[in-house]
Amino acid sequence: MLNISQLLDEIKASPYREIVVVAPHTGKITFAEIAPGDRVHGPQGQWKELPGDRLATLERERNPKPVCAPENGEISLVHKELNGCFVEAGTPLVVLRHMLTRDEVQRTILQKTLHLFLAPERAKYYFTPEADKKIRSSDAHSVTVRDGMELFIMSRMKREVPLHYTGPDGVIYEVYFKYNENLDAGAPLIGVCPQAHLHVIHDMIIRVQTEWTET
Amino acid sequence: MDNSIEKRLHNLRERLSYITDVFAGKHSDSTVMLEERLTFFAGRAMSGASENAYAELATVEDLFAHVERRLDKTLSPMDKVRIVRHPQRFCLRDILENVYDNFTEVGGQDEHSLDPGMLIARAVITRSRGKKKYMQSIMVIGQEKGHGAEYRNGGSVKPWGNAKALQYMNVAETEGIPIHTYIFTPGSYPVEDYPGAAQQIAKNIYNMAGLSVPIVAVVSEGGSGGAEAIGLADKRLMLSHGYYSVISPEGAAAIEGRLKNGERASPELIEHCAAHLKIQAEDNLRFGYVDKIIQEPPLGARPWHFDFFRSLRQDVIRATDEVVISTRKMPVLRGLALARHRNPETDIDGLYIRWGLSGAAKARLVHRRQQKFLRLSRQAARDRRPFLTKTATTFLDWISKPWVSFKYDFYHKHQRQISTLMEEINNEIDMIKYRLLSPWRKLRCRLPGRQDDKAQELTTLSTWEESGRSRKWNYLSPRYKIDRTLTCPNSESYGCLDLWGPDLFAEFAGVCSHCGYHFPMEPEWYVHNVFDAGSIIEFNSEIEAGNPLDFPDFSDKITAAKEKARAKSGCMTFEARIDNIKMVVAMLMGTFRGGSVGAAEGYKFVEAAARAAKKRYPFLAYVHGTAGIRIQEGTHGVIQMPRCTVAVRRYIEAGGLYMVLYDTNSFAGPVASFLGCSPYQFAVRSSNIGFAGPGVIKETTGMDIPPKYHRSYRALSRGHIQGIWDRRQIRPNIKQALLTIGGRNLYYR
Numbered sequence: 020m021l022n023i024s025q026l027l028d029e030i031k032a033s034p035y036r037e038i039v040v041v042a043p044h045t046g047k048i049t050f051a052e053i054a055p056g057d058r059v060h061g062p063q064g065q066w067k068e069l070p071g072d073r074l075a076t077l078e079r080e081r082n083p084k085p086v087c088a089p090e091n092g093e094i095s096l097v098h099k100e101l102n103g104c105f106v107e108a109g110t111p112l113v114v115l116r117h118m119l120t121r122d123e124v125q126r127t128i129l130q131k132t133l134h135l136f137l138a139p140e141r142a143k144y145y146f147t148p149e150a151d152k153k154i155r156s157s158d159a160h161s162v163t164v165r166d167g168m169e170l171f172i173m174s175r176m177k178r179e180v181p182l183h184y185t186g187p188d189g190v191i192y193e194v195y196f197k198y199n200e201n202l203d204a205g206a207p208l209i210g211v212c213p214q215a216h217l218h219v220i221h222d223m224i225i226r227v228q229t230e231w232t233e234t
Numbered sequence: 235m236d237n238s239i240e241k242r243l244h245n246l247r248e249r250l251s252y253i254t255d256v257f258a259g260k261h262s263d264s265t266v267m268l269e270e271r272l273t274f275f276a277g278r279a280m281s282g283a284s285e286n287a288y289a290e291l292a293t294v295e296d297l298f299a300h301v302e303r304r305l306d307k308t309l310s311p312m313d314k315v316r317i318v319r320h321p322q323r324f325c326l327r328d329i330l331e332n333v334y335d336n337f338t339e340v341g342g343q344d345e346h347s348l349d350p351g352m353l354i355a356r357a358v359i360t361r362s363r364g365k366k367k368y369m370q371s372i373m374v375i376g377q378e379k380g381h382g383a384e385y386r387n388g389g390s391v392k393p394w395g396n397a398k399a400l401q402y403m404n405v406a407e408t409e410g411i412p413i414h415t416y417i418f419t420p421g422s423y424p425v426e427d428y429p430g431a432a433q434q435i436a437k438n439i440y441n442m443a444g445l446s447v448p449i450v451a452v453v454s455e456g457g458s459g460g461a462e463a464i465g466l467a468d469k470r471l472m473l474s475h476g477y478y479s480v481i482s483p484e485g486a487a488a489i490e491g492r493l494k495n496g497e498r499a500s501p502e503l504i505e506h507c508a509a510h511l512k513i514q515a516e517d518n519l520r521f522g523y524v525d526k527i528i529q530e531p532p533l534g535a536r537p538w539h540f541d542f543f544r545s546l547r548q549d550v551i552r553a554t555d556e557v558v559i560s561t562r563k564m565p566v567l568r569g570l571a572l573a574r575h576r577n578p579e580t581d582i583d584g585l586y587i588r589w590g591l592s593g594a595a596k597a598r599l600v601h602r603r604q605q606k607f608l609r610l611s612r613q614a615a616r617d618r619r620p621f622l623t624k625t626a627t628t629f630l631d632w633i634s635k636p637w638v639s640f641k642y643d644f645y646h647k648h649q650r651q652i653s654t655l656m657e658e659i660n661n662e663i664d665m666i667k668y669r670l671l672s673p674w675r676k677l678r679c680r681l682p683g684r685q686d687d688k689a690q691e692l693t694t695l696s697t698w699e700e701s702g703r704s705r706k707w708n709y710l711s712p713r714y715k716i717d718r719t720l721t722c723p724n725s726e727s728y729g730c731l732d733l734w735g736p737d738l739f740a741e742f743a744g745v746c747s748h749c750g751y752h753f754p755m756e757p758e759w760y761v762h763n764v765f766d767a768g769s770i771i772e773f774n775s776e777i778e779a780g781n782p783l784d785f786p787d788f789s790d791k792i793t794a795a796k797e798k799a800r801a802k803s804g805c806m807t808f809e810a811r812i813d814n815i816k817m818v819v820a821m822l823m824g825t826f827r828g829g830s831v832g833a834a835e836g837y838k839f840v841e842a843a844a845r846a847a848k849k850r851y852p853f854l855a856y857v858h859g860t861a862g863i864r865i866q867e868g869t870h871g872v873i874q875m876p877r878c879t880v881a882v883r884r885y886i887e888a889g890g891l892y893m894v895l896y897d898t899n900s901f902a903g904p905v906a907s908f909l910g911c912s913p914y915q916f917a918v919r920s921s922n923i924g925f926a927g928p929g930v931i932k933e934t935t936g937m938d939i940p941p942k943y944h945r946s947y948r949a950l951s952r953g954h955i956q957g958i959w960d961r962r963q964i965r966p967n968i969k970q971a972l973l974t975i976g977g978r979n980l981y982y983r
Contacts, residue, residue: 064938065940066940066941068940079719079732080718080719080732080734081717081718081719082718082719082720082721082732084721
């Protein structure tokens with residue numbers, strides 16, 4: 020049986036993701052006016068067209084390049100001792116603590132609790148017509164899958180091959196691919212949850228949406 | 235209280251709120267006084283204390299009229315802007331109801347229209363001569379701001395609205411009825427959805443330049459591109475309280491104050507800009523951009539000023555008659571009829587002029603219209619050519635005309651027959667020579683020590699031919715000396731490596747070797763690398779950009795720009811060759827005040843088109859970059875849109891090939907007129923083409939636009955441009971285009 024509370028508590032114990040910002044290439048590093056504890060913004064705007072806050076400037080061959088924050092977060096560590104030094108590619112510069120948002124927490128828990136069926140190779144994927152019809156008419160939860168069931172059509176260069184589902188029986192909880200979009204090998208296609216666990220997962224989502232406070 | 239008193243009181247209250255709005259806080263003593271008198275009278279009338287309410291009311295009304303007359307004299311340009319934008323101002327539907335005798339809307343009904351902002355109607359007026367009645371039809375086209383203001387979008391017409399206007403102009407041409415356009419727009423709606431704001435306006439202007447029916451335009455609120463889309467007319471009338479401008483005063487203030495990210499300009503700055511842009515009717519009449527001012531009642535006409543509508547009716551009919559009369563061939567009759575019409579005492583409704591035109595009259599009409607626009611705004615550019623040069627040029631033009639027409643119209647037409655004859659004669663001579671010399675040839679073959687060419691070619695190694703790759707550029711950008719690397723803007727998405735400056739700006743011609751991104755290059759790079767070395771002959775370089783409106787601080791800026799770009803104006807015109815194909819090139823330089831177009835640039839462009847037409851050369855407009863019309867020149871700038879388009883149309887109709895090549899950023903007025911109207915437009919990779927920049931779109935429409943909204947590839951998908959070229963391939967591509975497309979009069983055909 021799944022223990023959602025335990026999972027949630029685990030995440031609550033460390034409610035952030037640490038992002039280590041590294042030097043993209045060699046060069047002389049100059050840090051911006053940042054100190055541990057500062058809050059910085061990641062890329063913003065409707066299309067993420069505005070770059071994130073500048074953390075440092077990396078200069079190589081008289082070509083200064085900004086190093087920007089990849090996500091919203093709080094700076095937990097700045098390697099100030101490197102200021103003005105020549106650094107190698109991959110040298111850690113800044114550590115950011117990105118506080119997890121509700122959606123991120125939900126996604127993490129779902130990835131842990133659901134059975135993920137992965138794409139075997141890079142291709143476009145579609146549901147078989149019967150499954151597709153069901154999903155369109157109600158929603159993904161109404162589709163029950165069993166081991167060995169023909170569920171997908173894999174399409175590469177317009178050559179279509181049926182793909183059989185393998186894994187535990189249950190209902191499709193999440194669909195991770197979009198129509199007419201290429202997926203890399205190993206990317207999750209669907210998340211399946213046994214019928215009996217469905218209500219537990221519903222509870223979990225409600226708990227995350229209500230209890231998790233975003234900062 | 236009497237019902238009619240109530241009504242008149244309501245009217246007075248409206249007038250008071252109108253005055254308050256128009257003056258925005260100024261003349262508060264007058265408004266306070268009017269308000270006191272009004273409330274005093276209203277109180278007395280309500281309580282029944284007034285013995286002769288009608289007489290008292292008449293006194294108050296007289297007072298209102300007096301104050302309005304007095305305040306009318308103090309109107310500033312910005313007050314006039316507030317007048318034309320006021321909800322109480324009359325709209326196109328008021329005109330349709332009060333000026334014309336009957337009408338049917340044909341461009342859609344209310345909100346059920348392709349674009350409710352553009353109103354199109356077939357209207358009729360009835361005139362009489364003696365007892366006989368005549369009905370005359372007119373196509374009325376104009377922007378509508380009120381009467382359903384919630385869906386009219388403030389008269390800001392979307393591209394498809396302008397397309398609708400064009401469609402009905404063509405209908406009017408087919409039916410042979412005159413067009414009356416009424417301009418009530420703050421500007422065109424700057425979206426790039428098909429057909430594209432700029433592209434559609436360009437099409438409209440191009441078509442109006444050759445429309446064979448009389449067109450009369452009346453300007454109330456003439457905001458640059460939106461106004462020009464229906465404004466190229468035989469007669470342009472302007473309302474005395476209207477404005478006609480290159481940009482809204484707020485927009486000008488935002489540019490002057492260098493405001494970014496939606497900051498608001500201060501009211502003083504806006505007032506200052508409005509005052510110096512010379513947007514009023516008197517200014518435009520003085521410059522010659524409108525033909526007549528229609529006087530409005532004090533503080534501007536409102537829907538209840540029926541006298542005004544009567545005079546408007548007289549004026550538009552008179553203008554239409556004058557246009558028709560002026561196409562007549564007999565000078566004496568024409569003069570008499572014009573004199574009769576221009577007499578202000580004449581009752582126009584009692585005269586009848588047939589508005590249909592014969593074929594020859596249509597040609598004269600179009601010719602007159604084109605000539606009229608070509609003559610405009612000459613005085614606004616500083617022509618620094620010495621008097622002798624100017625005289626010599628005119629004289630040479632005059633002298634060379636017969637020679638040119640002999641060379642191209644006669645000789646080139648009959649060239650084929652002449653050359654066929656010459657070839658046949660040569661063939662005969664060759665044959666005779668061959669027979670005569672054959673004994674000698676036989677003798678030579680038998681001489682010892684002679685090698686066979688064929689054997690040599692087959693037995694020796696071939697040599698490496700000079701290929702295009704190893705060709706060095708004729709000109710290197712001075713930036714190639716910088717000792718640093720540069721980052722390609724696409725490196726995030728494509729992972730381009732850093733580029734070393736000396737490589738990038740010399741051998742790579744400013745093109746990222748990984749993703750093909752084009753860094754901007756100087757205009758000189760194109761001049762020297764696209765055309766044959768040493769083939770450039772610049773002309774009219776002495777025509778200088780100036781400050782015709784005496785816009786404050788602008789003279790210094792323009793002098794600084796001249797020094798920086800080492801040019802007298804933002805347009806360089808020259809003759810050049812590509813593999814010995816000669817052509818005339820007009821280049822708009824993005825390095826000279828952003829490549830903005832003013833009177834001098836327009837002048838040079840028009841002259842270049844005329845030169846290309848005369849010499850039967852192809853005409854290439856190379857747009858290194860243009861930011862639009864130079865706003866500090868006001869209407870001197872905006873008039874270049876119809877003017878240059880007329881020049882281009884005349885050139886194309888004379889059988890020339892007009893081609894446009896966009897580079898870096900091309901926006902606004904020029905793209906929406908003389909560039910956008912070309913049938914053959916190409917772009918260099920990484921260029922941006924559009925009507926308004928992201929900041930302006932955000933400000934006027936409130937929409938955020940996606941980052942790659944103006945990319946040339948979008949313009950290509952929309953059908954605005956015909957192809958996208960690599961910078962390194964411009965030369966071969968232009969040559970191929972010249973040899974494969976366009977006009978019948980090209981000298982090399």
